Amino acid sequence: MTVKIVTDTLSDIPDDVANKLGITLIPLTVSFGHESFLDRIEITSEEFYERLVREETIPTTTQPSPLTFANAYKNLAEESDEILVITLSGKLSGTYQSALNAKNSVNGICRIEVMDSQKIIMSFGLAVIAAAKMANAGAGIDEIITRTNARLENSQLVAYFDTLKYLAKGGRVGKAQGFVGSLLSVKPILTIKDGEMAPLTRVRSKAAGIDYLCNAVAATDNIESVGVEYCTTPEDAELLIERISSIVPRENIYKSIVCPVVGTYSGPGGLAVSIMQKPL
Amino acid sequence: MKQTDNIGGQQFLEMFAAATDWLEKSAPDIDALNVFPVPDGDTGTNMLLTMKSTIEHGFQNENDNASSVALSMANGALMGARGNSGVILSQFWAGLAQGLDNKESIDGRDFAAALEKASVVAYKGVSNPVEGTMLTVLKDASKSASLTAANGKGDLLSVLESTVSAASESVANTPTLLPVLREAGVVDSGGQGLFTILDGALRYLRGESELMQFRKPQIIASNVATTPITIVSHAKTEHEDEIPFGYCTEFLLKGKDLDPEKIKKHLLKKGQSLIVVGDDTTVRVHIHTLDPGEIFSYATSMGTIHSVSARNMDEQHQDYLEKQKNRAVPVKTSIVSIAAGEGLAKVFASLGVAAVVAGGQTMNPSTKDILMGVERAPSDNVIILPNNKNIVLAAQQVPALTEKNICVIPTVNVPQGVAALLAYDYEADMETNCEIMAEATKAVSSIEVTHSVRSCKIGGLDIKKKQAIGLLNGAIVAVQDAAKDVLYDVLEKAPLDKAEIITVYYGEDTEETEAEICGNEIREKYPHLQVEVVNGGQPHYNYIVSIE
Numbered sequence: 001m002t003v004k005i006v007t008d009t010l011s012d013i014p015d016d017v018a019n020k021l022g023i024t025l026i027p028l029t030v031s032f033g034h035e036s037f038l039d040r041i042e043i044t045s046e047e048f049y050e051r052l053v054r055e056e057t058i059p060t061t062t063q064p065s066p067l068t069f070a071n072a073y074k075n076l077a078e079e080s081d082e083i084l085v086i087t088l089s090g091k092l093s094g095t096y097q098s099a100l101n102a103k104n105s106v107n108g109i110c111r112i113e114v115m116d117s118q119k120i121i122m123s124f125g126l127a128v129i130a131a132a133k134m135a136n137a138g139a140g141i142d143e144i145i146t147r148t149n150a151r152l153e154n155s156q157l158v159a160y161f162d163t164l165k166y167l168a169k170g171g172r173v174g175k176a177q178g179f180v181g182s183l184l185s186v187k188p189i190l191t192i193k194d195g196e197m198a199p200l201t202r203v204r205s206k207a208a209g210i211d212y213l214c215n216a217v218a219a220t221d222n223i224e225s226v227g228v229e230y231c232t233t234p235e236d237a238e239l240l241i242e243r244i245s246s247i248v249p250r251e252n253i254y255k256s257i258v259c260p261v262v263g264t265y266s267g268p269g270g271l272a273v274s275i276m277q278k279p280l
Numbered sequence: 281m282k283q284t285d286n287i288g289g290q291q292f293l294e295m296f297a298a299a300t301d302w303l304e305k306s307a308p309d310i311d312a313l314n315v316f317p318v319p320d321g322d323t324g325t326n327m328l329l330t331m332k333s334t335i336e337h338g339f340q341n342e343n344d345n346a347s348s349v350a351l352s353m354a355n356g357a358l359m360g361a362r363g364n365s366g367v368i369l370s371q372f373w374a375g376l377a378q379g380l381d382n383k384e385s386i387d388g389r390d391f392a393a394a395l396e397k398a399s400v401v402a403y404k405g406v407s408n409p410v411e412g413t414m415l416t417v418l419k420d421a422s423k424s425a426s427l428t429a430a431n432g433k434g435d436l437l438s439v440l441e442s443t444v445s446a447a448s449e450s451v452a453n454t455p456t457l458l459p460v461l462r463e464a465g466v467v468d469s470g471g472q473g474l475f476t477i478l479d480g481a482l483r484y485l486r487g488e489s490e491l492m493q494f495r496k497p498q499i500i501a502s503n504v505a506t507t508p509i510t511i512v513s514h515a516k517t518e519h520e521d522e523i524p525f526g527y528c529t530e531f532l533l534k535g536k537d538l539d540p541e542k543i544k545k546h547l548l549k550k551g552q553s554l555i556v557v558g559d560d561t562t563v564r565v566h567i568h569t570l571d572p573g574e575i576f577s578y579a580t581s582m583g584t585i586h587s588v589s590a591r592n593m594d595e596q597h598q599d600y601l602e603k604q605k606n607r608a609v610p611v612k613t614s615i616v617s618i619a620a621g622e623g624l625a626k627v628f629a630s631l632g633v634a635a636v637v638a639g640g641q642t643m644n645p646s647t648k649d650i651l652m653g654v655e656r657a658p659s660d661n662v663i664i665l666p667n668n669k670n671i672v673l674a675a676q677q678v679p680a681l682t683e684k685n686i687c688v689i690p691t692v693n694v695p696q697g698v699a700a701l702l703a704y705d706y707e708a709d710m711e712t713n714c715e716i717m718a719e720a721t722k723a724v725s726s727i728e729v730t731h732s733v734r735s736c737k738i739g740g741l742d743i744k745k746k747q748a749i750g751l752l753n754g755a756i757v758a759v760q761d762a763a764k765d766v767l768y769d770v771l772e773k774a775p776l777d778k779a780e781i782i783t784v785y786y787g788e789d790t791e792e793t794e795a796e797i798c799g800n801e802i803r804e805k806y807p808h809l810q811v812e813v814v815n816g817g818q819p820h821y822n823y824i825v826s827i828e
Binding site: 033034056058062094168182183186191198200202203204208 | 445452491494495626627630631702703705828
């Protein structure tokens with residue numbers, strides 16, 4: 001029986017890819033003040049960025065309730081004996097905790113394994129896609145877990161923020177603190193390290209940022225897949241894809257929109273590449 | 281579903297009980313921010329203990345009448361107030377209770393009015409209010425609350441939301457108002473504490489109690505450059521005045537016909553950070569003094585003293601320094617930069633250098649000056665950016681004089697220095713960084729505009745004394761009477777077709793308005809370029825321009 005794969009919408013796996021591969025996407029909740037929306041179901045990414053720019057309030061995101069996960073588990077348990085759940089970094093959200101609590105609440109309906117990816121957006125989304133492909137090809141859950149861990153360990157994320165405004169506004173600058181307050185206009189390049197956002201370097205223009213992202217791909221061997229993501233500028237994503245398609249076959253490049261959780265900090269104009277190597 | 285428009289006394293109490301739990305999670309972080317008025321690292325703890333007493337007294341009142349509960353809480357705050365921040369917090373509560381007088385329940389308008397009262401009372405409680413502290417945060421928050429309430433959003437949730445968002449902005453702004461915070465690279469700890477309490481209350485009201493168990497309050501980031509920065513200058517020697525902090529002396533005075541104003545007047549000259557608050561039967565006194573005995577004997581002449589404490593702040597300060605040392609994030613590599621002019625020093629500081637050594641064209645720092653900057657940098661690996669060709673040599677002497685591992689990137693001007701600094705890779709080791717940074721200097725062209733000190737002929741140019749001359753990457757290519765005209769001439773000759781960003785640093789002899797006009801003309805002439813005009817404050821050079 002095929003292993004069922006579950007993840008959250010923060011994986012940034014596009015809906016058509018998820019549908020095709022049979023991945024269950026559990027939505028987070030995005031709130032602007034009093035109004036709450038289920039990510040992707042009640043608010044599109046385009047609408048999210050539009051409101052982010054227009055409104056003063058900083059949107060907040062809330063993890064899915066354990067009940068949402070539990071319901072998904074129950075539905076999937078009717079079709080399979082094994083469910084693998086892969087969530088975004090437990091350091092950045094309570095989603096992992098929710099998924100785990102839900103597992104305990106439906107105790108015994110079937111085997112359920114919950115993994116904390118320690119990553120965000122496509123830097124774990126790509127591993128989820130690979131896991132679903134393995135599952136569809138008939139791999140067992142233990143083999144999938146081993147491979148997924150190997151993929152996650154070496155997955156890289158390089159993100160370009162077009163502005164520092166939202167990073168400062170959100171307050172969660174952490175190790176990127178040194179980037180805020182610069183007297184010159186600079187654009188940060190960030191990554192995720194030990195489950196949290198961390199600075200890589202700074203550039204002064206978007207063109208230089210795109211160069212940096214392309215170079216990160218060019219400097220990596222043995223690439224299995226790449227995720228190219230944008231916030232509000234699909235044309236930049238197309239440009240990036242065109243430039244890296246000489247290194248990575250086009251069918252192994254996934255294009256998507258950066259989810260609201262990261263978007264809240266990047267603001268409009270941000271770009272990200274996630275690079276996944278083939279597991280040894 | 282919880283009521284969020286209008287709440288009774290018990291819910292009000294529960295809301296701040298949740299806020300106190302929220303504060304508790306953050307107390308150690310707030311302690312670490314504490315630099316004003318005395319860096320003794322206990323603001324978070326003091327505010328927490330004060331809040332705990334506030335809540336405990338509140339719970340003894342089972343009435344659902346808001347004004348009655350608020351009064352019990354205010355009494356608890358006064359009884360349990362600890363430290364400077366705790367006493368000010370108790371005044372916040374006293375004012376809030378006064379503002380809620382006769383209120384059965386509380387809606388947004390009531391809360392806004394009570395906050396306003398709290399702000400007034402808190403200011404009054406402090407003998408010399410300082411802006412950039414908890415007081416400012418309270419004032420800003422209450423203003424925003426009143427504005428929201430006046431604009432027809434009278435429900436408690438809307439008012440509290442605007443209160444918290446204004447408090448957050450106000451906290452971020454504290455280093456702008458209070459230099460000691462800016463120097464330390466932190467926001468005000470008391471302000472942060474107050475924000476955390478209000479934020480906790482808001483989260484409770486939003487029904488996020490469960491979520492709060494997994495989360496931690498955020499420490500607001502400063503909205504100004506907060507890189508702690510050492511400026512090494514050869515003009516003066518560093519000397520820190522060692523004034524003892526004395527004893528943080530606190531007690532509750534109970535008696536009859538007490539007059540807080542009179543007591544305040546009497547104690548005003550006996551120490552710093554004086555706060556005297558209360559009524560004719562109970563008065564809380566907080567003062568930083570060198571002689572607590574004198575204060576106690578004065579107090580006992582009027583009544584009985586309770587909850588007496590006199591903490592040695594010099595000892596606390598030492599502990600605090602130790603704690604900070606342990607907390608300091610060890611950096612692998614730091615960067616020391618040489619720059620002339622306050623503006624340029626600030627630019628480098630804002631980009632994260634560990635120390636700026638003063639010096640430039642005609643005031644070259646000595647090797648020893650640079651060495652001092654290197655020794656102060658908080659890491660064993662240090663990268664030096666000389667930023668002037670006459671300083672490169674002095675910088676290159678430094679490695680022989682220190683045990684630290686040094687790399688000199690031979691940047692010959694400011695644009696090269698900035699380009700190198702920006703290219704710094706946080707994940708790479710020192711060797712790789714030296715390569716990346718040296719490489720980055722090649723991608724930038726520089727223009728310098730200065731005045732000729734004598735008449736001469738160079739490269740076919742006839743230069744009269746005091747005329748403005750323009751250098752492109754170190755070579756003189758233009759001469760004019762006016763500095764800005766020279767700048768335009770040099771730009772014509774510069775490789776602009778592949779450039780994206782022009783940064784104009786104007787010097788101390790150049791007016792800001794002229795620089796702005798210059799910037800606008802460049803923008804008009806070269807619309808494909810992004811032009812930034814920055815006050816460099818450098819001597820001798822009217823303009824230093826980087827082309828990237």
